[in-house]
Amino acid sequence: MKKIILMILISSALISGCATQKPMYEYSNYSESFYGMKKEGGAETSDEWKTTLEDIISKSNASITRVPPGVYANLGYLYLKMNNNEQAIFYFEEEKKIYPESIKFMDNLISKAKAEENPS
Numbered sequence: 487m488k489k490i491i492l493m494i495l496i497s498s499a500l501i502s503g504c505a506t507q508k509p510m511y512e513y514s515n516y517s518e519s520f521y522g523m524k525k526e527g528g529a530e531t532s533d534e535w536k537t538t539l540e541d542i543i544s545k546s547n548a549s550i551t552r553v554p555p556g557v558y559a560n561l562g563y564l565y566l567k568m569n570n571n572e573q574a575i576f577y578f579e580e581e582k583k584i585y586p587e588s589i590k591f592m593d594n595l596i597s598k599a600k601a602e603e604n605p606s
Contacts, residue, residue, distance in 0.1 A: 512549060539560055543557060
């Protein structure tokens with residue numbers, strides 16, 4: 487009887503120890519597309535990077551996980567480079583909401599975007 491109880495305890499410990507944990511973030515092919523953009527430079531790789539960031543956001547929202555740090559900021563920066571300041575500000579604000587530690591940096595980028603939007 488003791489052997490059976492011991493076997494059950496060991497089995498349940500092994501089974502619970504092998505349970506997989508849901509990943510904290512959805513990164514998709516973040517690293518590969520970022521590397522491609524930095525290596526190649528150009529509009530095509532920037533578009534691929536933008537698509538990757540948008541894909542990460544939609545997959546994160548679909549799986550109800552937090553968007554990884556910096557994704558909204560990177561996407562906002564791409565929009566800032568494309569002179570779409572309104573969209574850039576939107577993504578900078580999203581980064582601030584999720585990651586309050588980025589407030590100072592995002593506020594600086596928002597100020598830059600607003601200054602470029604309304605030159606004096």
